[in-house]
Every structure is written in structure tokens, then in C-alpha cells.
Amino acid sequence: MFDRLFSSIKATLLFSALSFTLALSAAIMALTVNEHETLYLKTTTANLQSLTTNISNDLLLVVGADLDIVSLTATLLRFDSYPDIVFANVYDRDLQIIQQYIGQAGRDRLDTVDKLSNAIVEPALGTYRSGDYLYSVNRIGESKYPQGYLVVIYDIETTLSTSKQQLVLATLPFVVIVFVCLAILYSWSLRNRMRPLVMLSDFTQKLQFTKDYGQRFEVQGNNEVSRLGKNINGMIATIESELRINREQTAQLIDQQRTMTRLANYDSLTGLPNRQFVMDTLKLELARALRAEEDLVLMFFDLDGFKSINDSLGHETGDKVLIDVAGRVSSLMRDGDLVARLGGDEFLVIPARETTETNIHRMANRLIDAFQEPFCYNGLDLFVGVSIGVSRATDANFELNELVGNADIAMYRSKEAGKGTYTIFDSSMIEDHKRKLMIANSINSAISNNEYRVHYQPKVNQNGEIVGFETLLRWAHPILGMVSPAEFIPIAEQGGKIPAITSWVLEQACRDLDKIKAIFPQRFRVSVNLSAFDLRNPALFDFITNTFDRHNVDPRFFELEVTESAYLESFAASDKFFRRVSNMGCAISLDDFGTGYSSLGYLTQISIDTLKIDRQFIRELDTSERSRMVTGTIIDLAKRLNLTICAEGIEQEGQIAYLASQGCDHMQGFYFSRPLPLEELANLPRRFEIPGQNESPQLNISYDTRMGS
Numbered sequence: 001m002f003d004r005l006f007s008s009i010k011a012t013l014l015f016s017a018l019s020f021t022l023a024l025s026a027a028i029m030a031l032t033v034n035e036h037e038t039l040y041l042k043t044t045t046a047n048l049q050s051l052t053t054n055i056s057n058d059l060l061l062v063v064g065a066d067l068d069i070v071s072l073t074a075t076l077l078r079f080d081s082y083p084d085i086v087f088a089n090v091y092d093r094d095l096q097i098i099q100q101y102i103g104q105a106g107r108d109r110l111d112t113v114d115k116l117s118n119a120i121v122e123p124a125l126g127t128y129r130s131g132d133y134l135y136s137v138n139r140i141g142e143s144k145y146p147q148g149y150l151v152v153i154y155d156i157e158t159t160l161s162t163s164k165q166q167l168v169l170a171t172l173p174f175v176v177i178v179f180v181c182l183a184i185l186y187s188w189s190l191r192n193r194m195r196p197l198v199m200l201s202d203f204t205q206k207l208q209f210t211k212d213y214g215q216r217f218e219v220q221g222n223n224e225v226s227r228l229g230k231n232i233n234g235m236i237a238t239i240e241s242e243l244r245i246n247r248e249q250t251a252q253l254i255d256q257q258r259t260m261t262r263l264a265n266y267d268s269l270t271g272l273p274n275r276q277f278v279m280d281t282l283k284l285e286l287a288r289a290l291r292a293e294e295d296l297v298l299m300f301f302d303l304d305g306f307k308s309i310n311d312s313l314g315h316e317t318g319d320k321v322l323i324d325v326a327g328r329v330s331s332l333m334r335d336g337d338l339v340a341r342l343g344g345d346e347f348l349v350i351p352a353r354e355t356t357e358t359n360i361h362r363m364a365n366r367l368i369d370a371f372q373e374p375f376c377y378n379g380l381d382l383f384v385g386v387s388i389g390v391s392r393a394t395d396a397n398f399e400l401n402e403l404v405g406n407a408d409i410a411m412y413r414s415k416e417a418g419k420g421t422y423t424i425f426d427s428s429m430i431e432d433h434k435r436k437l438m439i440a441n442s443i444n445s446a447i448s449n450n451e452y453r454v455h456y457q458p459k460v461n462q463n464g465e466i467v468g469f470e471t472l473l474r475w476a477h478p479i480l481g482m483v484s485p486a487e488f489i490p491i492a493e494q495g496g497k498i499p500a501i502t503s504w505v506l507e508q509a510c511r512d513l514d515k516i517k518a519i520f521p522q523r524f525r526v527s528v529n530l531s532a533f534d535l536r537n538p539a540l541f542d543f544i545t546n547t548f549d550r551h552n553v554d555p556r557f558f559e560l561e562v563t564e565s566a567y568l569e570s571f572a573a574s575d576k577f578f579r580r581v582s583n584m585g586c587a588i589s590l591d592d593f594g595t596g597y598s599s600l601g602y603l604t605q606i607s608i609d610t611l612k613i614d615r616q617f618i619r620e621l622d623t624s625e626r627s628r629m630v631t632g633t634i635i636d637l638a639k640r641l642n643l644t645i646c647a648e649g650i651e652q653e654g655q656i657a658y659l660a661s662q663g664c665d666h667m668q669g670f671y672f673s674r675p676l677p678l679e680e681l682a683n684l685p686r687r688f689e690i691p692g693q694n695e696s697p698q699l700n701i702s703y704d705t706r707m708g709s
Contacts, residue, residue: 013190014183014186017182017186018179018182018183021179021182022179025175025178025179029175032167032171033164033168036163036167037160040160041129041156041160044134044154044156044159044160045127045129045134048127048134049126049127049136051152052127052136052138052150052152053138055075055076055078055088055150055152056138056140058075059075059090059140059148060141060147062075063090063092063140063141067098069099072090072098072099073101076088076090079101080103082103082154083104083105084103084104084105084155084158085103085105085152085153085155086102086106086109086112086113086116086133086153086154086155087101087106087113087152088100088103088150088151088152088153089101089117089120089150089151090140090148090150091148091149091150091151093146093147093149095122095149097117105155105158106153106155116153120151123135123149124137125138125139129156131157132155132156132157132158133154133156133157134153134154134156135151135153135154136151136154137150137151200228203215203232204232207236213236213237213239213240213243215236216233216236264276264277267326267340267341269319269322269323269341270322270323270325270326270341272326272330272339272340272341272347273339273340273341274340274341274342274343275340275342275343278338278340278348279400281338281350282350282403282404283400285350286398286399286403287398289393289398290393290398294355295392295394296350296355296392296393296398296403297350297351297355297360297390297391297392297393298348298349298350298390298391298393298403298404299348299349299350299351299360299363299364299388299389299390299422300346300348300349300388300404300408300410300411301346301348301349301367301386301387301388301389301411301422302344302345302346302347302386302387302411303345303384303385303386304384304385304415304420305383305384305385306318306321306345306384307345309321309382309384313377313382317377317382320375320377321375321382322341322345324375325345325347325384326339326341326347328370328371329347329370332363332367332370333349334352335352337349337350337351337352338350338352348407349367355392360390360424364388364422365422367386367388367422368385368386368388368420368421368422371383371384371385385419385420386420387411387412387414387419387421387422388410388411388414388422389407389409389410389411389412389423389425390407390410390422390423390424390425391403391404391407391410391424391425392406392425395425395427406425406429410423410424410425410429413429435480436491438479438480439477439480439487439488439491440491440494440495442477443488443492443495443497443500443501446475447500447501447504449478451475451476451477451478452473452474452475452501452504452508453473453474453475453677454471454472454474454505454509454512454678455471455472455473455675455676456469456470456471456472456675456676456677456681457469457470457471457472457668457669457672457673457674457675458668458672458673458684459666459667459668460668460672460688460690461665461666461667462665462690463687463690464687464688464689464690465686465687465688466520466686466687466688467524467666468524468525468527468666469516469681470527470648470668470675471505471509471527472675473485473501473505474675493531493533498533498534499533499534499537499540502529502530502531502534503543503547505528505529506528506543506547507547507551509526509528509558510547510548510550510551510553511551512678513553515678516678516681519681519682523557525556525557525558525586525587526557526558526559527559527560527587527589528559528560528561529561529591530561530562531562531566532563532565532566532570535562535567535569535570535574536570540577541577541580541581544560544581545584554585555581555585555586556585558586559586559587559588559589559609560578560586560587560588560589561588561589561590561610561612562590562591563590563591563592564590564592564593565592567590567606568602571602575607578607578608579607587609587610588607588609589608589609589610589611589612589646590608590611590612591612591614592612592614593611593612593613593614593634603637603641604641608643609643609644610643610644610666611634611637611638611641611644611646612645612646612648613631613645613646613647613648613664614649615648615649617630617631617634618631618649618650618655618659618669619651621654621655621658621659622652622654622655628658631647631659632662635659635663635664636662639663644665644666645663645664645665645666646665646666646667646668647659647664647666647667647668648667648668649668649669650667650668650669650671651669651670651671653671653691655669655671656671656690656691657691660690672688
């Protein structure tokens with residue numbers, strides 16, 4: 001209502017003027033009433049003072065030694081002519097009440113009369129206001145010889161309010177008449193003054209409705225409204241010219257908007273729906289499935305081996321693979337199926353409302369089979385597999401994040417199973433996932449809380465003498481108990497926390513060195529295992545040297561061990577690092593030989609002292625002629641290159657006999673001892689019984705530190 005009322009400038013100005021007039025009138029009325037109140041109070045106080053003075057003089061004749069109660073009462077009854085007097089008390093010279101008169105204003109308020117009367121103890125002479133009442137106190141007789149006192153209470157509040165109301169009622173009609181006259185005068189004046197502005201407003205409204213910018217406002221005179229009309233005419237001319245330009249640009253903007261919408265919802269490389277689009281679609285589909293009491297299947301997969309293609313052949317080739325993957329997967333889809341690229345090499349498929357086990361298995365197998373054929377680029381065949389995770393909406397309580405998370409967990413389970421396969425999520429995977437999360441989140445705190453333990457497994461030479469130890473890392477988790485390195489090391493690698501663990505192991509090896517030397521006083525080396533993550537750290541060499549200096553250990557007591565795959569992953573940087581370490585006095589050991597690149601050419605280029613044969617060859621010595629041939633070849637190759645050869649995983653006498661016959665220098669395994677804590681090393685024999693060996697060569701202790709089992 002008020003919006004419509006003030007939509008007009010004329011109404012607004014009229015309302016403002018009348019409001020100001022009304023406020024001014026109210027202010028004048030308030031000042032008048034306030035002045036009236038002051039004058040009324042002053043007059044009433046003077047009248048009451050005169051009245052009480054006269055009555056006091058009359059009471060002098062009846063108050064004294066011969067008190068005349070009848071005359072006293074008759075004198076007090078003269079107050080009946082004054083209806084606003086509440087009561088009047090006559091006191092003797094000792095302020096003991098002699099007689100009380102209750103006036104018309106106090107006869108219906110006896111409680112108030114008693115309360116006010118009791119409050120009078122030593123009244124001050126004169127007339128004054130206290131609260132809603134006037135007090136008039138007069139002495140009866142001379143000041144030197146008072147005969148008593150007269151106290152009169154007058155209801156000033158009631159009389160004052162009545163007087164003010166009478167004043168307002170008397171002046172209000174005049175104020176109303178003046179206000180109405182002014183309203184009529186203002187309205188007439190504004191209508192004449194506002195007519196040009198109203199005409200301009202009507203013109204702009206018509207222009208807004210018709211959109212005919214060829215119209216112009218007829219300007220008359222040279223006042224403000226006329227100048228405003230001229231400005232509006234100029235603005236209309238500008239709008240008319242701009243409209244022509246805008247029409248041309250609108251078509252271009254529409255095309256750009258379509259392009260931006262596509263970019264926002266579709267992957268620019270493959271043309272598939274992107275993460276934002278598919279997540280919005282999944283929200284709608286989950287809501288629909290929940291209402292219809294149906295299930296929804298989500299298939300999440302990424303590419304096996306894609307990282308190596310990117311690293312070795314470049315991102316351009318990787319992009320071509322992603323484009324062809326998108327095309328190959330899209331060709332398998334039926335009407336209603338949705339395939340999207342989430343980012344990187346991750347893809348997502350939402351089958352069209354088919355959730356039976358048979359359909360899930362069929363589609364997953366079709367996806368896997370589609371990648372049996374290689375991708376061919378410039379005559380090079382590239383094989384890329386897929387690991388698929390499948391989740392259901394019912395298992396995720398129709399929650400989007402939980403549905404995608406379940407598919408991701410199932411996909412990583414497929415990778416753990418050997419890749420190139422698919423896994424359907426079930427609730428048991430949640431606990432396994434929570435365990436992995438707990439392990440991942442506890443790795444750093446395990447270091448600070450000293451939860452890791454180092455166990456030692458002895459190495460022996462051909463004569464059965466202990467020549468060193470391999471240190472194996474164990475984790476005593478406060479909640480999970482003993483956690484195997486086979487479980488937490490891969491998790492640490494994924495989280496990039498291997499360097500921190502390696503640092504802890506090196507520190508522990510330095511701290512334990514003196515204790516090992518106390519048991520085995522001969523010269524020996526400490527072997528510390530390094531991972532590919534460590535070799536990529538440019539500060540590794542400085543950390544090792546600082547740690548040696550801090551613990552005051554001789555670098556010649558240490559040997560750094562690395563797998564051949566880690567060494568060759570960044571060959572140039574790794575080779576430079578190990579040459580610096582070798583110059584410092586440390587020895588270098590190449591672990592798991594024969595299971596990585598298995599290229600003999602690099603053996604002539606790298607600086608190593610020891611070659612370790614992987615346990616998988618040793619395990620099959622008794623059953624596989626091929627394993628015996630490979631093992632013998634490795635030992636012969638190491639001897640020709642003047643390398644020390646060490647075999648791990650020894651568990652049977654037959655393995656020892658064969659390795660000794662081939663000239664293997666060092667052996668270790670459960671046949672000799674399981675990994676032991678530091679405090680149990682003293683219980684080991686100084687020499688183990690080796691079948692067919694009786695000689696005791698010089699003791700050469702090697703102490704090897706690694707994180708695996």
C-alpha cells in the first residue's frame with residue numbers, strides 16, 4: 001500500500017510537507033501544554049499557599065489552651081469548596097495531630113490518606129510539590145509562640161492532567177482546520193508545479209512500453225524539467241544507436257555461451273562429460289532411484305600402465321591414448337549409458353538402469369576385453385589395461401560421495417589383485433579401507449612416538465661365520481598391534497612418507513652401531529636400504545653426512561642398498577649420488593637383482609660393491625633347473641665383475657650346498673635365524689654349521705638395514 005502511495009513524486013512531496021506541518025503543530029502544542037503546566041502549577045501553588053494562610057489565621061482563635069473542637073471542625077469544613085484537596089491535618093505545637101479533615105479527593109482513597117498522613121513527621125514550612133501532590137505547611141500563631149501547624153495535601157497531578165486535556169480539546173479543532181487548509185493549498189500548488197514532470201514521466205512510461213526509441217519528448221521552457229527532457233532525448237538517441245550494435249553482439253554472445261556451457265560440462269580433450277556434469281547427473285539419478293525404490297550401479301576405472309606411457313613417450317602420446325580410450329569405451333555403450341572422464345586417466349560409467357549381477361559382469365568383462373588390443377602409434381604398440389571398481393547405490397545409502405568412494409575402494413582392490421580385473425564393492429572392504437587410512441594417518445606419529453622396531457637377521461659366509469646383519473623394520477601399532485612392512489610400506493609409498501621412515505632407520509642404525517660393535521668387535525659395514533623416493537631427494541647426501549657426523553660414526557662402517565629398479569629409474573642422478581657416497585667410504589649393494597630391468601649393460605656403468613640374488617630364485621633351486629641356471633649365471637657374472645654376491649631367503653640345506661658350490665660369498669635366511677631384536681643378538685652362535693665346511697675364514701661383519709620383511 002505504502003509503495004503505491006509513494007510511487008509518485010507529487011504524493012511524496014505532499015506527504016513530506018504535511019508531515020512537517022503536522023510535526024511543527026505538534027511541537028507548538030507540546031510547548032504550549034508545557035508552558036500551561038508551568039503557569040498552572042505556579043498559580044495553584046500560590047492559591048494553595050494563600051488558602052492555607054487564611055485558614056491558619058482563623059484556626060488561631062480555636063487552637064490554644066481552650067481547644068474548641070466544634071469551631072475547629074467548622075473551620076476545616078471550609079476546604080469543601082476545594083474538590084482537589086486530599087486531606088488537611090491540624091497539629092499541636094508538639095506535632096501531635098489534633099484534627100484531620102478528609103477532602104473530596106481523598107474520600108475514595110483512604111489508604112492513600114493514611115499512608116501520606118503517616119509519612120508526615122517534621123514537615124517543612126511552605127508550599128512545595130512532592131510526587132503527585134502539593135504540600136502546604138503553615139504555622140498557627142507567631143513563630144516565637146506557635147499554637148500548632150496546619151498541613152494541607154493537594155492532588156496537583158489530577159487537576160493538572162484535567163487542565164491540560166481541556167487545553168488540548170480547546171485548541172485541537174483550530175489545529176485541524178489549519179492543517180486541512182494547508183493540505184489543500186499544498187496539493188493545488190504541487191499539481192501546477194509538477195505538471196511538466198508528470199508529462200515527462202508519462203512519456204518515459206510510454207517509451208518503456210512501446211520500445212519505440214524514435215519518439216522524442218516535446219521540450220518547453222528552460223527550467224529543470226525542460227533540461228531533463230533534453231537529456232532524456234539525447235539518451236534515447238544513444239540507446240537507439242547502441243541497440244543496433246547490441247543486436248549484432250547478441251548472436252555472438254549466444255554462440256559463446258553455448259561454447260562455455262560445453263566447456264563447463266564436457267572434457268575438452270576427449271569430449272566426454274566431465275566431473276561436474278557427471279556429479280550433477282548422479283545426484284539426480286540417485287534421487288530418482290531412491291523415489292522409485294530402484295538401484296543404481298557406478299563403474300569407476302583408471303588405466304593400468306598409463307603413467308609409464310606419459311613418462312616415457314610424453315604427454316602428447318598420453319593425450320592420444322586418452323582420446324582413443326574415450327572412443328573405445330564410448331563404442332561399447334548402449335543408449336542411455338553414460339561414460340565420463342573424471343580427470344587424468346580416471347573414467348566413470350553409469351549403466352542405464354541395469355543392476356543385475358549378470359549385467360554388471362557382462363559390462364565389466366566387455367570393458368576389460370576392449371583393452372586386449374593395443375593402441376598403435378607410429379608403428380609402436382602400446383598396451384593399456386583397466387582396473388574397475390563397481391559400487392551400488394543401495395550399499396551407499398543413495399549418498400553421492402559414499403557411492404563414488406565405494407567404487408574407488410573397489411577399484412584399488414582390483415589393482416591389488418593384479419590389475420586388468422574388476423571388483424564389486426561389499427561392506428567388508430570398508431573395514432580394510434579404514435585400516436589402511438588408520439595406518440596412513442599413523443605413520444608420522446609412529447615415528448614421533450617411537451613405535452617402530454628394528455629386528456636383525458644374520459648373514460653368514462661359506463664357513464658359517466656371521467658376516468653381518470640385515471635390519472628389518474617392524475611396527476608395534478598401539479591399536480592394530482604388529483603391522484607387517486608388506487602392509488604399511490606400500491601405503492607409505494603412496495603417501496610419500498618413505499623418506500621420513502628411511503631417516504628414522506638411518507638414525508636408529510647409527511644409535512645401534514656401538515652396541516653391535518660391542519658384540520662383534522671386528523670391522524663390519526652397516527647396510528641401509530634406500531628407495532626410489534629417497535633417491536629423488538636432492539638433500540639426501542647432506543642428510544646422510546650430517547647424520548654420520550652427529551652420531552660420530554665412520555662412513556666405512558656403512559653400506560647403502562638399493563633395488564636395481566630404483567637405481568635405474570633416475571639413472572644419472574642415482575649414479576652421481578652413489579659415486580659421492582662411495583668416495584665418502586660407504587659401500588653400495590644392488591638388491592633384488594634379476595627381478596627388475598634385468599639388463600646386463602648397465603652393470604658396466606654403475607658403481608656397486610655387492611650384488612644380491614632375489615629370494616624368488618633361491619626358493620626354486622630344488623625344483624627348477626632354470627632357477628639353478630639363472631642363479632649360477634648371476635654368481636658367475638658377479639665374480640667376473642669382482643663383486644661380492646649375497647643370496648637371501650635360505651631355508652634348506654640343499655640351497656646352501658648349491659650356492660656354496662657355485663661360490664656364493666654370503667647367505668642369509670630362516671635356515672640360520674629369524675630376524676631378532678637387538679637385545680637378542682648376543683644369543684646367536686659365532687659360527688653356524690655349514691654342510692661340508694670346516695674351515696673358519698677371517699670374520700667380515702656386514703650390517704644391512706632395510707624396511708622390507
